[in-house]
Amino acid sequence: MTLPNGGTNWWNTLEVTGSTAGQACWSYAGTGIANANYDGNNTPTVVTPVGSGLLANGPSTVIIRGLPIGITNLRVRITMDNSNDNERWVIDDVQLIRTSNGPLVVNFDNVNAKKIAGTGVVVNWSNLTESEVNFYEVERSADGKNFTAIAKVQPKANDYSAQTYSFTDATAVGNAYYRIKAVELNGTVKNSIILKVSGSNAKAIFSVYPNPVQNKVVAVQCSNVDAGVYTFSIFNSTGQQVFVKTMSLQQGVLSQSLELPASLKTGIYMLRIEGVGIKSVTTLVIQ
Numbered sequence: 001m002t003l004p005n006g007g008t009n010w011w012n013t014l015e016v017t018g019s020t021a022g023q024a025c026w027s028y029a030g031t032g033i034a035n036a037n038y039d040g041n042n043t044p045t046v047v048t049p050v051g052s053g054l055l056a057n058g059p060s061t062v063i064i065r066g067l068p069i070g071i072t073n074l075r076v077r078i079t080m081d082n083s084n085d086n087e088r089w090v091i092d093d094v095q096l097i098r099t100s101n102g103p104l105v106v107n108f109d110n111v112n113a114k115k116i117a118g119t120g121v122v123v124n125w126s127n128l129t130e131s132e133v134n135f136y137e138v139e140r141s142a143d144g145k146n147f148t149a150i151a152k153v154q155p156k157a158n159d160y161s162a163q164t165y166s167f168t169d170a171t172a173v174g175n176a177y178y179r180i181k182a183v184e185l186n187g188t189v190k191n192s193i194i195l196k197v198s199g200s201n202a203k204a205i206f207s208v209y210p211n212p213v214q215n216k217v218v219a220v221q222c223s224n225v226d227a228g229v230y231t232f233s234i235f236n237s238t239g240q241q242v243f244v245k246t247m248s249l250q251q252g253v254l255s256q257s258l259e260l261p262a263s264l265k266t267g268i269y270m271l272r273i274e275g276v277g278i279k280s281v282t283t284l285v286i287q
Helices: none
Strands: 002-004 014-016 032-037 045-047 059-065 074-076 108-116 120-130 133-141 148-153 161-169 176-184 189-191 195-197 205-214 217-225 228-235 241-249 252-259 267-275 278-286
Touching: 014 032, 032 045, 108 176, 108 195, 120 133, 120 176, 133 161, 148 161, 195 217, 217 228, 217 267, 241 252
Parallel strands: 014 045, 032 059, 205 278
Antiparallel strands: 002 074, 108 120, 108 252, 120 161, 133 148, 133 176, 176 189, 176 195, 205 217, 217 252, 228 241, 228 267, 267 278
């Protein structure tokens, strides 16, 4: 139960039930996460452990979202209700932790799109830190500027873990542009990069962003690539190789993040990409 700013009304937020297996207990090694929304309607989110026999698996962490903005004093009360005379309760090491800045920013990764004959265009994406996402939208455009939503996808976990998604556009015709829109519970919107899928065979194209590079992280967008192994190498102004990474890429259009060494100094570098019969060279500015 939670109570904002020292008020008088306790609101049920989360209800944890015991196992129905009989003489069951929760493991002290539980690692699950129970998620609940603080809405003040006295309708708690119910969490039930899984498992059978004498040991059931329950969550060890509770995340309560949706607390009103401006709360400075929050009281939490845990009420235990025995349903059997022989039940025993042990609560140990209770900690209340508030995240410093609310939900983590949507962190798109491995955003890619590829055309499959007889199927359509398959759009894939990942969110490395999924939390407080209301929904995702897959958007399509004919000109890369005006986008229309063609699908809505619900988040899988919202527990700060990495989640992967896929959607197939079976109505794609000719050239098309795609992007993923993430809408958070607070209304914040974040768009992924824009991917172009060609309706015909086209030359492989590689582009990098942001350029200049900040925080030693750069994304490489690959368009019209063939599936295979590709090598990403970075050379300094004297021709010395300072970074190399080999990856297996899927066919089509995709975005791949590269984490550069923290030791790289500010300056101008050359990024060379090789694989499946192609070689691409791009100037990279690191700030």
